[in-house]
Amino acid sequence: MSSFTDAARLGNTGAVVASCLDAGRPALVGYLPVGYPSVAQSMEAFRAVVEGEDGRGADIVEIGIPYSDPLMDGLVIQHATVKARARGVHTRDAFTAAETVAATGAAPMVMTYWNLIEAYGPDRFARDLASAGGRGVITPDLPPDDCPEWFEASDAHSLDRVFLIAPSSTDERIALTMGSCRGWVYATSVMGVTGARSATSDAAPVIVGRARAIDPTIPVGIGLGVSNGAQAAEIGGYADLVIVGSALLKCLDSDGADMPGDLRRLRALSGELAAGVASARP
Amino acid sequence: MSLPTDTGHFGQFGGRFVPEALQAALAELTEAFDAAWADPSYHAELEKLQRDYSGRPTPITVAENFSRQCGNATILLKREDLNHTGAHKINNVLGQALLTKRMGKTRVIAETGAGQHGVATATAAALLGLECRVYMGEVDTQRQALNVARMQLLGAEVYAVAAGSRTLKDAMNEAMRDWVTTVEDTHYLIGTVGGPHPFPYLVRELQRVISTEARRQMIAEHGGLPDYVAACVGGGSNAIGMFYDFIEDPSVGLYGFEAEGEGISTGRHAATITAGSPGVLHGARTYVLQDEEGQTIESHSISAGLDYPGVGPEHAWLATTGRAVYEPVTDADAMDAFKQLTRTEGIIPAIESAHAVAGAKRLGLRLAQENPDLHPKILVCLSGRGDKDVATAFDWFGLPGVPDKTVGGLE
Numbered sequence: 307m308s309s310f311t312d313a314a315r316l317g318n319t320g321a322v323v324a325s326c327l328d329a330g331r332p333a334l335v336g337y338l339p340v341g342y343p344s345v346a347q348s349m350e351a352f353r354a355v356v357e358g359e360d361g362r363g364a365d366i367v368e369i370g371i372p373y374s375d376p377l378m379d380g381l382v383i384q385h386a387t388v389k390a391r392a393r394g395v396h397t398r399d400a401f402t403a404a405e406t407v408a409a410t411g412a413a414p415m416v417m418t419y420w421n422l423i424e425a426y427g428p429d430r431f432a433r434d435l436a437s438a439g440g441r442g443v444i445t446p447d448l449p450p451d452d453c454p455e456w457f458e459a460s461d462a463h464s465l466d467r468v469f470l471i472a473p474s475s476t477d478e479r480i481a482l483t484m485g486s487c488r489g490w491v492y493a494t495s496v497m498g499v500t501g502a503r504s505a506t507s508d509a510a511p512v513i514v515g516r517a518r519a520i521d522p523t524i525p526v527g528i529g530l531g532v533s534n535g536a537q538a539a540e541i542g543g544y545a546d547l548v549i550v551g552s553a554l555l556k557c558l559d560s561d562g563a564d565m566p567g568d569l570r571r572l573r574a575l576s577g578e579l580a581a582g583v584a585s586a587r588p
Numbered sequence: 589m590s591l592p593t594d595t596g597h598f599g600q601f602g603g604r605f606v607p608e609a610l611q612a613a614l615a616e617l618t619e620a621f622d623a624a625w626a627d628p629s630y631h632a633e634l635e636k637l638q639r640d641y642s643g644r645p646t647p648i649t650v651a652e653n654f655s656r657q658c659g660n661a662t663i664l665l666k667r668e669d670l671n672h673t674g675a676h677k678i679n680n681v682l683g684q685a686l687l688t689k690r691m692g693k694t695r696v697i698a699e700t701g702a703g704q705h706g707v708a709t710a711t712a713a714a715l716l717g718l719e720c721r722v723y724m725g726e727v728d729t730q731r732q733a734l735n736v737a738r739m740q741l742l743g744a745e746v747y748a749v750a751a752g753s754r755t756l757k758d759a760m761n762e763a764m765r766d767w768v769t770t771v772e773d774t775h776y777l778i779g780t781v782g783g784p785h786p787f788p789y790l791v792r793e794l795q796r797v798i799s800t801e802a803r804r805q806m807i808a809e810h811g812g813l814p815d816y817v818a819a820c821v822g823g824g825s826n827a828i829g830m831f832y833d834f835i836e837d838p839s840v841g842l843y844g845f846e847a848e849g850e851g852i853s854t855g856r857h858a859a860t861i862t863a864g865s866p867g868v869l870h871g872a873r874t875y876v877l878q879d880e881e882g883q884t885i886e887s888h889s890i891s892a893g894l895d896y897p898g899v900g901p902e903h904a905w906l907a908t909t910g911r912a913v914y915e916p917v918t919d920a921d922a923m924d925a926f927k928q929l930t931r932t933e934g935i936i937p938a939i940e941s942a943h944a945v946a947g948a949k950r951l952g953l954r955l956a957q958e959n960p961d962l963h964p965k966i967l968v969c970l971s972g973r974g975d976k977d978v979a980t981a982f983d984w985f986g987l988p989g990v991p992d993k994t995v996g997g998l999e
Contacts, residue, residue: 374752374884375869377764378607384751397881420605421868425882447605447868452595472609474771479611494609 310546315523317466317488318441319366322413323525323546326365332542334583335527336364336576337417337551339372340403341395342386343562348399349406354569355554356410358577362584364412368444368551369403371395371418378419378446382552389561397426401438408439415466417444420453428455432463442466442489450486460488468492473509477520484521490547493517494530511544534575535582542586550579591905596785596872598905604784606764606871613771618786620691625793630686637682638797641715642672644679645801648810648967653932658949659956660963664810665935665970666802668826673711675704675938675972676798676826677779683794685712688775695719695774699763701728701756701822702893702940703735704972705779710744720744723762725755728892735976753886756822756896760870780823781900784871788900795829802967803833814967816841816951820943821914822858822894824903826971831912841913844903845947847889848916858887859916860899861907869898875907890919890980891939893972921946923984926974938972939980945970 308327310316316324326333336355340348356363372387372395379387400416407414416435423431423445435443442465448456450469460467466489471480473496484491495510510528517526527547532538538548557571596602604614624630638644647670651663668676688696696718700706706722713720722739726748729736739746752758760783767776781788781795799817806814817834819827821844834840849857857863860875867876869884877885877897887897906912922939925946930936937945948968955964974981982989 373882375757375761377761377870378768380765388751391883419868421876421878421882423882424867425878425880446607447871449604449606449611452603452605470608472607472612474609474612476612476615479608483608494607 309522310525312523315488318464319413319415319466319489320524322365323490327546330587331584332545332586333365333547334363334538334580335366335368335547335549336554337368337370337549338554339370339383339387339390340399341372341390341393343389343558343565344393345395345399347562347565349403350565350569351558351572352403352407353410354572355576356407356412357573358580359573360577362580363576364580366413366415366547367407368415368417368549369400369407371397371400371416371422373419373422376419380552382555386555386558397422398434401434401440404435404438404440413441414439415442415444415468416440417446420445420448423456428459429462432459432465436463436465440465442468444468444492446470450483470494471513471517473513477516480517480520484517484524487524490525490527491517492527492529492549495528496530510541514545535578538579538582539586542583548579548583591902592785592789596789598902599908600866601872601874601901601904602785602788603873604871605868605873606784607768609768610771610784613767614784614786616691617790620687621786621790624687624690630690633686634683638679642678642682643670644797645805646670648802648805651929651933654929657928658952660960661952661955661966662963663948663952664814664965664967666798666830666967668798668969668971669935669937669941669973673704673708674975675708676795676829676969677705677708678711679797679829680779680791680794680825681705681708681712681777684775684777684790685716685718688718688777689716691775693773693775695770696777697721697723697763697766697774698777698779699723699756699759700779701725701759701895702891702938703728703732703739703976704893704938706744706746707735707738707742709777709779710739710742713744714742721747721766723747723749723759723766725753725759726750727754728756728759731980732892732976733979755887755892757884757887764870780825781828781902782823782870782872782874782898788872788902791825792828792832792902795825796832798826798829798969799831799833802830806967810965813837813840815839815964816843816966818843818845818944818948818951818966819969820894820940820971821846821861821899821903822896822940823898824900826969828900828902830969831906835911842906842911843947843951844912844914845917845943846914847891847894847943848918849888849890851918852916856888857916858889858894858896860897861903861914862916864897866904872901874901874904875899890922890984891943893938893940894943915947917943917946921950923981925949926981927985935970936974937970938974939977941969941971944968
């Protein structure tokens with residue numbers, strides 16, 4: 307049995323993680339931006355990430371909303387989101403994506419920079435996402451100590467709120483951030499922006515260990531730099547969630563020109579990552 | 589109440605909206621700056637550099653000829669253009685470069701639009717032995733080629749940013765991304781009063797020397813406080829520096845002039861307070877040019893230094909409280925003022941500063957109309973010199989770029 311038993315702390319997606327852990331493996335989280343290569347094709351991509359090759363893929367899907375000033379993103383995500391914006395993606399497309407993902411049985415979350423939520427209206431955003439089946443929101447640039455309106459909105463619509471911790475975070479900030487999260491906490495494994503890396507970070511197990519020692523009541527996810535099944539297995543040995551983004555997005559590198567091929571690659575990688583996390587805790 | 593608060597807020601503006609990886613660095617920077625600011629040896633070192641290296645105090649020039657075109661107003665120019673490297677930017681850079689050394693960091697990165705902040709940063713890095721990389725929008729590297737060359741001569745690496753609008757906004761994004769990765773040994777030397785706390789506060793304190801000096805000079809040499817203080821506003825560092833010590837003087841009107849570009853109605857402008865709305869950009873809540881979904885709208889100005897869709901949060905606060913007034917000035921009006929000041933005073937202003945000169949002229953004419961008996965003194969921050977803008981001015985005025993006549997040749 308998973309050690310995570312406080313339902314109020316686990317919310318929607320932490321409960322998904324706890325059930326994966328009960329089954330002897332960490333949860334797999336896949337990120338893709340909505341709107342790339344196009345809004346319609348991104349819906350196919352979201353399905354592929356969940357289904358993998360044989361029905362085994364991501365447990366939780368992060369739906370990224372393209373933003374004009376992506377401070378946290380590396381070039382792979384930045385290039386895709388620039389194209390998605392040029393092709394007319396809108397905030398509301400994330401709700402369609404949430405419906406698409408929810409229909410597959412995986413848990414949809416949205417990852418977005420704060421200004422897009424603020425412009426939409428925090429309460430309205432939370433309401434529309436929740437009614438589309440969304441389960442929570444990850445906000446990489448929102449300080450948990452400066453957002454009372456987001457606490458109100460996410461509480462009012464029963465959405466999980468996930469904030470980030472980093473290797474540079476002090477113990478005090480880790481405690482504050484984890485105390486502010488519902489569902490799980492997103493630990494960045496490296497100092498830097500998003501992007502697949504060839505080797506996993508030495509800092510990853512350290513940040514997971516620190517987070518666990520400070521607050522054992524919610525799961526800890528590791529993201530930034532995971533690109534293949536072996537890395538997923540390695541990280542899944544100690545983290546409760548393994549988060550993959552840029553590597554999945556790279557499967558769509560034909561820019562929509564060869565979508566069947568892209569989806570095949572995407573399904574294959576999702577399957578490989580799912581097998582990786584499945585073998586993480588023999 | 590003195591602002592910002594401990595958490596970096598100016599009313600509803602300011603804050604620290606950045607990835608968690610930077611929070612520790614911002615806390616470290618706040619602590620380091622507070623310690624330095626309380627340390628007489630830091631001030632002594634900074635003042636020595638300002639005096640012996642940068643050339644402070646900068647004088648106030650009475651623009652007598654230009655004033656004749658400005659109603660009954662007397663235009664006085666606070667000559668930040670006479671600083672070493674040619675702009676007010678050096679005030680901030682020297683302070684932050686000293687801070688970088690105090691924090692034990694060996695590398696600085698910076699973003700720049702017109703290049704003045706980049707040149708100032710490269711200069712301070714050369715002086716203090718710091719490694720330096722400057723991010724610049726690709727469009728700006730083309731319109732400010734002279735400053736790119738100056739930075740390279742000073743030993744800095746200049747990175748052209750090809751993303752987004754390829755201007756200052758995107759250079760700031762790229763610098764922020766660099767900093768997330770290299771924060772251990774690198775200080776992000778932000779050039780304006782924007783970004784996450786403590787930058788708006790820290791840069792203000794370092795630029796405040798402009799108004800501290802100007803206030804003293806006005807009282808000692810020009811018969812008392814000015815009636816109005818004017819400055820151009822992009823991110824707003826020269827303006828906050830020029831305004832700050834006058835904020836508590838209720839008789840002094842504060843005017844910030846934003847870049848209206850081709851006109852607010854054309855959508856091609858950078859008048860953030862005039863035509864923007866509150867949002868979060870580059871780590872702070874402030875006024876932002878954004879669409880209804882919160883996506884930043886690309887700005888436009890003939891001046892690379894004002895071509896930015898955000899503004900420092902303290903300006904957003906001063907505008908909201910009504911303590912300062914912000915008005916837009918078009919490219920055309922700024923270029924007229926550029927030419928007029930050059931021809932009447934023999935001073936070629938930066939195009940940024942020409943916005944403030946144009947705004948001051950308009951204010952003078954308006955005041956004369958409202959009350960012909962008044963003879964107001966308008967103190968303008970001439971934030972930088974125009975050498976860097978010669979190519980832009982050449983294009984704008986359609987100058988031939990060849991001598992007017994050849995004489996003295998042999999038959």
